[in-house]
Amino acid sequence: MxxxxxxxxxxxxxxxxxxxxxxxxxxxxxxxxxxxxxxxxxxxxxxxxxxxxxxxxxxxxxxxxxxxxxxxxxxxxxxxxxxxxxxxxxxxxxxxxxxxxxxxxxxxxxxxxxxxxxxxxxxxxxxxxxxxxxxxxxxxxxxxxxxxxxxxxxxxxxxxxxxxxxxxxxxxxxxxxxxxxxxIPLFDYNNNADDGAGEQSFEAKPSANNLYEPNAFxxxxxxxxxxxxDLTSDLPMVNLSVSPTSGSEAAQTAITVTVTASKPVTNDQTVAVSLSGTGVTAGDFTGTIPSTLTILNGQTQASFTVNINVDSVLEGTETATFSIGTPSTGIQLGTTGGDVTITDFVFEQPNVLGSGVISRPSFSGDIILGNNNSNNIVGGAGGDTIAAFAGNDLVFGLGGNDSIDGGLGDDILNGGEGNDTLIGSVGNNQLTGGPGNDVFLLRTTGSFDTITDFEDGLDRIRTSPLTSFSTSVGAGFLNARQNGADTVLSVNGTDVARLLNFTVGNFTAADLI
CATH class of the missing domain: 3.60.10.10 (Endonuclease/exonuclease/phosphatase)
Known part of the structure; x- marks a missing residue:
């Protein structure tokens, strides 16, 4: 044996x-x-x-x-x-x-x-x-x-x-x-009867024993x-995480989605990626949300990063859920979802002061909403949040650190005194920051903004989606060229803004945020 x-x-x-x-x-x-x-x-x-x-x-x-x-x-x-x-x-x-x-x-x-x-x-x-x-x-x-x-x-x-x-x-x-x-032993597969031809007693040839049957007994x-x-799978456990778990349109917060295996994987392993949430779409983010993530052989992580997209749509606070599913055969799923709370640019539950012609210079620190007509809006001495929505709007922030979104249409925005954020959104817009350290947020498609008072070393440009400054033309790069007395900014060969009376040699990567 x-x-x-x-x-x-x-x-x-x-x-x-x-x-x-x-x-x-x-x-x-x-x-x-x-x-x-x-x-x-x-x-x-x-x-x-x-x-x-x-x-x-x-x-x-x-x-x-x-x-x-x-x-x-x-x-x-x-x-x-x-x-x-x-x-x-x-x-x-x-x-x-x-x-x-x-x-x-x-x-x-x-x-x-x-x-x-x-x-x-x-x-x-x-x-x-x-x-x-x-x-x-x-x-x-x-x-x-x-x-x-x-x-x-x-x-x-x-x-x-x-x-x-x-x-x-x-x-x-x-x-x-x-x-x-x-x-009983009489049913043994072996027997002590000699069947001839020198058979040994342990040999399973019981022809002399008629009680033997060739079955399990x-x-x-x-x-x-x-x-x-009932075994517990030993496959690497893959968990999803998001960081940070909250952000805002105003900050265009970068969100990183990571899948982490409990131990190095054998062969490349994949999970499907999806996005869900009430009113949430891929358009709420800039950058690519992949359909799959791949953890490479011998590794434990894979990730991607997108930015919250700023828009002129009043959405309130949203919850976006990133999820993974459909694991490949060499992994199992643990935590499959992660939530990101998105604060709308005009915040939730705003105090609507009116629409059409609004002049409230005595107010400060207000949230002011226009409507889809052409609005004339004047903020106050404090830091106001103003969203004009659709229409050809005229907006003055006056004093304070204001955030102004012109929305759809050809708008004229003036931040006034203070460190202001001006968003022309879709349309041909005129943006004036006024005194202070101002940020001009430019869309790379569907918009052309004229910035009247860009101050080198004080003001900054931010693009949506985010781009990097380069002297070479290429995908995802912001380029600058001299046009008369002005500097014209372009992305992928499309002009997106004009800086009046600004020398192109003074525009560098330090002017981006």
Whole structure:
């Protein structure tokens, strides 16, 4: 008899414990226990919820209780454990130590010890394994009545399935299959009748025994042990995160979406990316939201970054949800969604002062909304937030640090004194910052703005979507050229703004924000 196993599919190479510390721990010069064979297995069935999960099995056959050749500590001690008990005990101790070294090299902690250990459950070879953290599944699920072997009219079991703590929580059940111990030896697959031609007694050719049938019953004198497992997947767990989790249109906040695997992935692994939320569309962001993210082989992360887009649509505060799904076969999903709170440029629950012709110079720090007609709006001495919406609007911020969005149409915006933010939005607009450090937000499509008083070193340009300044024409770059007394700015060959009475040589990357 030799230790073996039949299972598909294995993962990695098998390992064998054939060191004398296991097979002949008392140095008798002979192999007393058969080498232990260990193998890692993997669930590969597509659609199985345990797909990708792995676990380890080690199969054993320890020295029997017969006294032939026993000496010293291996003699029968008349304690009920039979001969060779010291050898069996030392073998199980060596086995537990070996398994702790991850002999199959797969990095998985789940171990199942199987085989004929030739020791009953109260004997020291078994208690040594229990002390090492292994649980007897026949005892756990079958209790005091568990058995797999009949000897001299007494029932017990020598055949084991022992799980360590890492695997035990994934065991759904265990039981002996009583196809052998309950059957009389007359039904054995082997017999002592000589069928001729020099047949040996152990040969499975019982032609002289008409009681034998070629089925599962009495194929051995021991019952097999059946173990049910519901494995926890060992695939890398991929979680989604977003940072930061809030931002505003006014700041065009950069949002980074990251997927992180719990350990390096094997082969390139992908997840699908989606965006959702009431009223939320891809147009709420500048930059590309990819349809998939790929974590490269051996890596743990992939990410992309977009910016919140500023627009002239009154939306209130929105919640955008980035989600991942449809994982490739080498990963599993953990956290699949992340929310970003977007503060609208004109804020939520505004105090609407009116529309049409609005002149409220005594007010300060107000949120003032126009309508889709042509509005004349005047802010106050404090920092106002003004959205004129559609129409050809005339807006004055006066004092304070104002934020002014002209909306759709050909608008004239004047920030007045203070550090103002002026957004012409779609249309041909005239923008005047006034005294202070002003920011002019330019759209790269559908708009051409004339900035009347750009001051080098004080004022800044910001584009939507964001671009970088370059002296070379190229995708995503902001270029500047001299046109008479003015400087003209363009993106991808399209003119987006004119800086009146400004020398192109003074415009640098430092003028962008």
């Amino acid at each position: 030799s230790t073996s196993k039949v299972w598909l599919p294995p993962k990695g190479n098998f390992a064998v414990l054939d060191d004398p510390i296991f097979t002949d721990p008392n140095s008798t010069g002979q192999q007393r226990s058969r080498p232990a064979v260990a193998q890692t297995f993997e669930v590969i069935q597509s659609g199985n919820p345990d797909f990708g999960a792995i676990f380890n099995v080690v199969v054993n056959h320890l020295k029997s209780k017969g006294a032939t050749g026993a000496a010293g500590a291996d003699l029968d001690q008349n304690d009920g454990q039979g001969a060779w008990n010291d050898t069996r005990t030392k073998a199980t101790q060596a086995l537990a130590n070996w398994l702790a070294t991850d002999p199959t090299g797969q990095g998985d902690a789940d171990w199942l010890i199987l085989g004929d250990l030739n020791a009953y459950k109260g004997e020291t070879p078994i208690t040594a394994l229990k002390n090492a953290g292994y649980l007897d599944l026949a005892e756990q699920f079958g209790g005091a009545n568990a058995y797999s072997y009949l000897f001299n009219g007494q029932l017990g079991y020598l055949d084991y399935a022992l799980a360590n703590a890492a695997l035990n929580g994934q065991v759904t059940g265990a039981a002996e299959w009583h196809i052998n111990a309950d059957e 009495r194929t051995s004198d021991h019952d097999p042990v059946i173990v049910g497992l």
